[in-house]
Amino acid sequence: MDSAAFHEIDSFFESAPPLKDSAKITDKLNQFIQFDSPSGEVKGRRVVCVTSGGTTVPLEQRCVRYIDNFSSGNRGAASTEYFIKAGYKVIFLYRRGTCQPYCRSLPEDPLLECFELADDFNFQVRESHSEAVKGAIRDHHAAVADGLLLKLPFATIFEYLQIIASAMRTLGPHAMFYLAAAVSDFYVPWKSMVEHKIQSASGPLDMRLMQVPKMLSVLRTEWTPKAFCISFKLETDSKILLEKAIMALKKYKMHAVVANELLTRKEVVTVVTDNGNISVHRDKTWAGSDVEDPLIELLVNRHSTHIKDPST
Numbered sequence: 240m241d242s243a244a245f246h247e248i249d250s251f252f253e254s255a256p257p258l259k260d261s262a263k264i265t266d267k268l269n270q271f272i273q274f275d276s277p278s279g280e281v282k283g284r285r286v287v288c289v290t291s292g293g294t295t296v297p298l299e300q301r302c303v304r305y306i307d308n309f310s311s312g313n314r315g316a317a318s319t320e321y322f323i324k325a326g327y328k329v330i331f332l333y334r335r336g337t338c339q340p341y342c343r344s345l346p347e348d349p350l351l352e353c354f355e356l357a358d359d360f361n362f363q364v365r366e367s368h369s370e371a372v373k374g375a376i377r378d379h380h381a382a383v384a385d386g387l388l389l390k391l392p393f394a395t396i397f398e399y400l401q402i403i404a405s406a407m408r409t410l411g412p413h414a415m416f417y418l419a420a421a422v423s424d425f426y427v428p429w430k431s432m433v434e435h436k437i438q439s440a441s442g443p444l445d446m447r448l449m450q451v452p453k454m455l456s457v458l459r460t461e462w463t464p465k466a467f468c469i470s471f472k473l474e475t476d477s478k479i480l481l482e483k484a485i486m487a488l489k490k491y492k493m494h495a496v497v498a499n500e501l502l503t504r505k506e507v508v509t510v511v512t513d514n515g516n517i518s519v520h521r522d523k524t525w526a527g528s529d530v531e532d533p534l535i536e537l538l539v540n541r542h543s544t545h546i547k548d549p550s551t
């Protein structure tokens with residue numbers, strides 16, 4: 240990376256609003272990494288940082304309006320469940336309000352739809368949702384109690400990149416980064432952002448957005464050179480998808496780039512690597528299947544190879 244790129248990254252962090260609860264987040268990360276499960280099995284486990292959901296770009300410091308990035312968080316939540324099943328500790332860095340691990344089979348408003356009043360004082364789970372609710376509570380509690388799941392929320396691009404920079408510094412060579420979040424490409428620097436709500440009486444809005452500095456190179460080469468890094472590439476135009484993914488693989492020296500199209504992202508993804516591309520499909524013979532199941536299996540195997548020989 241050239242010095243101009245470092246300078247851009249430094250000025251992004253210097254001009255960002257301070258991360259609320261920064262010390263608490265660092266403490267949580269440290270405790271999570273060092274935690275041994277009651278059964279004593281966790282020590283030396285692999286760790287993955289799964290990012291999920293879209294980052295926002297505030298347009299005002301006292302933010303009323305913002306630009307958003309599409310991502311329901313389903314990919315990140317599903318992948319987290321499969322990583323935990325494969326024995327990983329997962330730092331789930333998610334956009335507030337998006338899909339959560341173990342809650343994918345619950346309805347959109349679980350509190351109101353899964354529960355009913357038994358009488359004036361008590362409530363109970365509706366029979367129709369009892370298996371889904373029991374499963375979600377059991378699996379989620381087990382993952383947290385065993386020290387396998389840490390959830391950290393973000394909303395803005397500033398929070399996302401600041402938390403990721405702290406997570407990087409906590410993790411060692413057995414770590415994986417699985418960067419499924421949809422991250423803003425453009426932003427308004429905090430110092431040039433108006434404080435109060437933009438007024439419509441002033442006529443059409445004319446606004447200049449800066450490019451968010453690309454952090455993937457610095458992640459690979461400076462922050463965690465030994466970690467296994469997977470980034471994602473989303474496009475709506477199938478004609479440019481693979482070309483863009485291959486470009487990202489080479490430019491940012493990723494170990495793999497998962498390429499997906501908006502409309503088919505739940506059915507098929509292409510894992511782009513230096514040794515060729517692999518299409519991963521959802522198993523259509525089973526209604527409850529998802530593409531994250533075979534995808535995580537493939538990436539866990541690749542991570543094992545990387546741990547044995549980090550130069551691969």
Ligand code: PAZ
Binds near residue numbers: 422472501504
């Ligand atoms: O969150 P979701 O399940 O609705 O979608 C997942 C996804 C399409 C956001 C993800 O697979 C992805 O491609 N993330 C990177 C997006 C990007 O290119 O910025």
